[in-house]
Amino acid sequence: MCSGWKHVDKGERVHFDYSDEELSFRKELKGFLDGELPVYFEFFDLPQQERFDRSMEFVKKLAARGWLTPAWPVEYGGSAHAPWQQMILSEEMIAHGEPRTGQYMNVNWIGPAIILAGTPEQKEYHLTRISNGNVVWCQGFSEPDAGSDLAALRTSAVRDGDEYVINGEKIWTSNAGVAEFCFLLARTNSEARKQEGISIFLVPTATPGVEVGDIDAVVHPGAFHHVVFTDVRVPASCRLGPENEGFTIVRKLLANERVGVARYHRAAGYLDRVAKWCDERGLLDDSSVIETLAHARVACDAARVLVYQVWDERTRGLHPDESAWVYRTAAVNAERAVSEAAFKLMGAEALVRHSHADNQFEWATTAGIAGGSYEMQLNSLARVLLGTKG
Amino acid sequence: MEMTLSPTQAAICEACTTILRRAAGPARARELRAEGGADTRLLGLLADAGYLDLALNAETGPLSAALVTELAATHLALAPIGVRSLVVPAVAPAGDLPNLVAIVDVAIPGPVRYAAEAEALIVIDGHEARILQAAEFTATAASTLFGYPMATVELHGKGVDLAPGSGDVARRWWRVAIAAEIAGTARAAFDLTSDHLIGRVQFGKPLAAFQAIQHRMMETHVLIEGARWLAREAAFHGAPAERAASAALAAAEAAGRTLFEVHQLSGSIGFTNEYDLTLSSLRLQALRVEAGGAAGHSKALVTGRWL
Numbered sequence: 001m002c003s004g005w006k007h008v009d010k011g012e013r014v015h016f017d018y019s020d021e022e023l024s025f026r027k028e029l030k031g032f033l034d035g036e037l038p039v040y041f042e043f044f045d046l047p048q049q050e051r052f053d054r055s056m057e058f059v060k061k062l063a064a065r066g067w068l069t070p071a072w073p074v075e076y077g078g079s080a081h082a083p084w085q086q087m088i089l090s091e092e093m094i095a096h097g098e099p100r101t102g103q104y105m106n107v108n109w110i111g112p113a114i115i116l117a118g119t120p121e122q123k124e125y126h127l128t129r130i131s132n133g134n135v136v137w138c139q140g141f142s143e144p145d146a147g148s149d150l151a152a153l154r155t156s157a158v159r160d161g162d163e164y165v166i167n168g169e170k171i172w173t174s175n176a177g178v179a180e181f182c183f184l185l186a187r188t189n190s191e192a193r194k195q196e197g198i199s200i201f202l203v204p205t206a207t208p209g210v211e212v213g214d215i216d217a218v219v220h221p222g223a224f225h226h227v228v229f230t231d232v233r234v235p236a237s238c239r240l241g242p243e244n245e246g247f248t249i250v251r252k253l254l255a256n257e258r259v260g261v262a263r264y265h266r267a268a269g270y271l272d273r274v275a276k277w278c279d280e281r282g283l284l285d286d287s288s289v290i291e292t293l294a295h296a297r298v299a300c301d302a303a304r305v306l307v308y309q310v311w312d313e314r315t316r317g318l319h320p321d322e323s324a325w326v327y328r329t330a331a332v333n334a335e336r337a338v339s340e341a342a343f344k345l346m347g348a349e350a351l352v353r354h355s356h357a358d359n360q361f362e363w364a365t366t367a368g369i370a371g372g373s374y375e376m377q378l379n380s381l382a383r384v385l386l387g388t389k390g
Numbered sequence: 391m392e393m394t395l396s397p398t399q400a401a402i403c404e405a406c407t408t409i410l411r412r413a414a415g416p417a418r419a420r421e422l423r424a425e426g427g428a429d430t431r432l433l434g435l436l437a438d439a440g441y442l443d444l445a446l447n448a449e450t451g452p453l454s455a456a457l458v459t460e461l462a463a464t465h466l467a468l469a470p471i472g473v474r475s476l477v478v479p480a481v482a483p484a485g486d487l488p489n490l491v492a493i494v495d496v497a498i499p500g501p502v503r504y505a506a507e508a509e510a511l512i513v514i515d516g517h518e519a520r521i522l523q524a525a526e527f528t529a530t531a532a533s534t535l536f537g538y539p540m541a542t543v544e545l546h547g548k549g550v551d552l553a554p555g556s557g558d559v560a561r562r563w564w565r566v567a568i569a570a571e572i573a574g575t576a577r578a579a580f581d582l583t584s585d586h587l588i589g590r591v592q593f594g595k596p597l598a599a600f601q602a603i604q605h606r607m608m609e610t611h612v613l614i615e616g617a618r619w620l621a622r623e624a625a626f627h628g629a630p631a632e633r634a635a636s637a638a639l640a641a642a643e644a645a646g647r648t649l650f651e652v653h654q655l656s657g658s659i660g661f662t663n664e665y666d667l668t669l670s671s672l673r674l675q676a677l678r679v680e681a682g683g684a685a686g687h688s689k690a691l692v693t694g695r696w697l
Contacts, residue, residue, distance in 0.1 A: 014392055014393055014394065014395055014396065014399060014622065014626075015391065015453070015626060016622075016623045016626045016627060018391065039601070078683045082391050103694035144615070158486040168463075173511050181502060182568045219637075266486070272696075275692075275695070275696045276696075279696060279697075284692060284696060284697060287685065287689075288690050290688050291684065291685065291688045293688075293696070294635075294639055294684075294687070294688030294689075294691045294692055295643070295688070295694055297636065297640070297691060297692075297695065298620075298636050298639045298643065299642045301616075301620055301636045301640065302612075302613070302615075302616025302617070302620060302640050303616070303618050305616065305619040305623055306612075306615060306616055306619060308391060308619070309393050309619070311391070311394035312391065313393060316394070319533065326612050326615055329608070329609065330612050330615075330616055333612070344521075351571070357488075373462075375605065377608075378604060378605045378608040378609065379581055379601070379604065381610050381611065381612075382598070382605075383606065385584065385607075385611060386424060386587060386588060386598040386604060386607065387583060387588060387598070388596075388598050388604060389501075390600055
């Protein structure tokens with residue numbers, strides 16, 4: 001019987017095998033999550049407060065097992081796992097409805113930003129709380145007039161003795177309704193080039209003058225907020241990193257945000273359920289069904305294999321840019337392809353609230369906006385590959 | 391996981407690039423377009439250096455063979471390197487086959503790449519496969535726009551049966567070979583078009599400065615990259631049915647998008663013989679329909695994953 005041949009070389013090279021340690025980690029993690037969470041559970045289907053309460057409870061279990069911040073250095077509450085384990089963690093979390101909800105941001109890039117630029121006091125206080133699963137953060141980036149053009153932000157932080165006085169408005173801020181801290185970008189120099197006058201502040205949302213409001217939205221209810229800062233006084237010790245260098249820090253860490261959610265893995269999971277739906281109705285021998293499913297599956301596969309480039313660069317201590325833009329674009333393609341497949345194949349049954357297709361539609365329509373717009377990824381890529389400005 | 395070339399892989403790619411720069415490339419592709427036929431000289435050079443047998447070498451393996459296939463396509467090589475270096479070792483590992491081998495599936499009608507030039511033909515028939523020597527089939531050259539020498543094939547010899555199940559194995563590796571070849575060919579078309587967009591000034595600035603153009607090119611780039619890495623992954627894992635089909639379908643979709651974008655964005659010069667674009671672009675059309683095309687790859691993928 002012809003079985004083809006298999007490679008025999010296991011030496012160092014481009015290769016696509018997980019290590020035994022990584023396979024064991026996935027197995028153990030998956031077993032735990034399977035035991036703790038119902039099949040097809042989506043934390044984001046829950047009302048905001050319930051989502052928060054259940055997430056806080058669950059995340060502490062992860063922290064107790066060392067699975068909340070496994071890739072962090074040991075001295076900051078991590079286990080110094082290789083970045084590939086962080087990718088595995090990301091895939092398994094999202095396959096189980098992302099029980100960390102907003103805390104995935106803490107783990108993936110707010111914590112790493114503090115590790116990169118924080119003072120010893122900031123590290124001691126914040127990293128301990130994040131790695132223990134005791135805190136929710138929001139990120140104060142977008143403003144009414146600064147979305148894709150983030151560097152145009154106008155929220156100001158004016159130095160006054162040992163304090164800064166913050167004024168401005170942030171919008172679309174996920175988790176602001178439950179967050180204890182805001183990772184805030186504010187302008188500290190209005191004379192400098194716009195990217196060079198921005199600083200980061202770690203602002204307790206309970207500070208007087210911080211006002212959080214809900215923005216009623218059709219998709220992901222409870223996820224959108226606006227945050228108004230009116231004469232908010234914070235000690236200078238809340239600033240992260242040097243004054244006016246916030247944008248540099250954020251750009252280094254944004255690649256983590258782009259790969260923080262294994263969107264391709266969730267989309268592939270939804271597609272499996274759509275395929276099962278088709279199989280139960282005897283549709284899997286129909287050529288149009290086959291081509292629709294295959295097209296969507298390939299989009300998920302492409303995003304998966306492209307995220308490997310990002311994790312590989314991180315493993316080598318780099319801060320991936322180009323590969324992260326490529327991956328983000330592919331991930332949006334995957335989200336949209338699966339949503340399209342679900343609606344095309346399931347027809348009116350897809351319209352039912354919280355059906356697999358309906359859930360995937362929400363992710364697909366927001367995928368190209370959250371975490372940096374699809375178009376910005378393409379612009380950034382063009383800047384590198386075509387040498388263009390902008 | 392490791393996505394960076396090892397010193398061995400990098401050395402193979404570098405040495406192959408040296409050969410390909412000297413013996414392949416646009417000028418050679420033009421010669422062959424005028425003369426007809428496959429590039430037996432290039433095949434000989436690669437064979438002599440051992441680059442057609444990397445798959446069976448324990449130090450390298452099929453991933454290296456896929457890298458060479460992709461690289462050769464990027465340099466516009468006009469020879470069945472993918473079939474010879476990925477399919478042949480899988481079904482006829484004894485190594486007694488010639489360099490110039492074509493492949494056909496009896497269930498798929500239409501002309502066959504390199505059939506007229508081939509010294510041997512792998513014939514897939516359902517789950518089985520056999521090999522026919524040149525005297526056992528007739529190949530009649532077919533006129534085609536799409537960059538490869540093609541011929542309709544009439545079989546009249548029985549050939550030699552390959553091991554049971556070889557048809558399925560050959561089909562899987564054929565898909566990997568096509569995916570790698572598309573990835574390289576599409577990259578050649580993309581790079582040439584990028585140069586054109588950077589150099590061509592209209593409305594007082596390079597075409598590349600227009601966002602509408604940037605976005606189309608970058609979306610194309612992402613599709614090509616996806617196909618490239620899926621092909622490599624499928625080769626590494628030994629061409630399992632689902633992965634091989636996924637790579638081939640990703641590549642076929644990338645080929646379709648690339649073909650139309652590079653021609654649209656190159657304008658009229660893209661169709662002329664004085665310009666090099668058609669040396670790569672038109673080949674994409676042939677590659678994307680080979681081995682059953684998107685419909686065949688889709689069926690294999692769905693069967694492998696969900697049935």
